[in-house]
Amino acid sequence: QLKRAVARAAVDEIVPLLDRQTVIGVGTGSTANLFIDELAAYRHDFDGAVASSKASADRLKQHGIPVYDLNGVGTLPVYVDGADEIDTELSMIKGGGAALTREKIVAACAQTFICIADGSKYVERLGGFPLPIEVIPMARSFVAREIVKLGGDPMYREGVVTDNGNQIIDIYNFVIDDPRSMEATLDQITGIVTHGIFARRGADVLLLGRDDGVARITR
Numbered sequence: 001q002l003k004r005a006v007a008r009a010a011v012d013e014i015v016p017l018l019d020r021q022t023v024i025g026v027g028t029g030s031t032a033n034l035f036i037d038e039l040a041a042y043r044h045d046f047d048g049a050v051a052s053s054k055a056s057a058d059r060l061k062q063h064g065i066p067v068y069d070l071n072g073v074g075t076l077p078v079y080v081d082g083a084d085e086i087d088t089e090l091s092m093i094k095g096g097g098a099a100l101t102r103e104k105i106v107a108a109c110a111q112t113f114i115c116i117a118d119g120s121k122y123v124e125r126l127g128g129f130p131l132p133i134e135v136i137p138m139a140r141s142f143v144a145r146e147i148v149k150l151g152g153d154p155m156y157r158e159g160v161v162t163d164n165g166n167q168i169i170d171i172y173n174f175v176i177d178d179p180r181s182m183e184a185t186l187d188q189i190t191g192i193v194t195h196g197i198f199a200r201r202g203a204d205v206l207l208l209g210r211d212d213g214v215a216r217i218t219r
């Protein structure tokens, strides 16, 4: 299965970075979950992990892997996470799992971001996947109006509350020709906590699962 192959490749990729004191950053989603499972099987040569969601923290703990608060650790050598889309510059759309804020925070603390994904996520241009944004609840309608001005179709992700107590809007029909520029534009909109464009801080390595094996792609 492609996802398990990239999850295993990610463990192989990080082994040279690990020693008994190492704490790594771990993402959220079905591919990240398989990475956690593969990591657990390898479990003897690193100290623990910082998780980008309660769900990932729980999975790590179930495997007996120590989970640390980000405030208790310094720079992480590596962050391993999936993506909803990733382009040829290794810019990503993330947030399908509503964990984008903590994912972006832990990624910001890591030296190397390793993205693990199956081939369907690799695109020429971002925007086919609706762009998730995390908003402060009272600002949801204001942000939606600002998104319409930018040409997107905002849809409130009903019934979802993030680990931070905020809400998610998904932006449909939103073509992102220049991810870095759109990242800066969205960063200006008051009420947006985090948007799902990871361009300024994109991935450093992509492990892409294809029928013929796992491709290792760098910028």
Ligand code: DER
Residues within 6 Å of the ligand: 027, 028, 029, 030, 031, 032, 081, 082, 083, 084, 085, 093, 094, 095, 096, 097, 098, 099, 100, 103
């Ligand atoms: O929500 C997220 O950012 C996840 O990383 C998501 O983008 C990838 O989830 P998947 O591995 O289940 O496709």
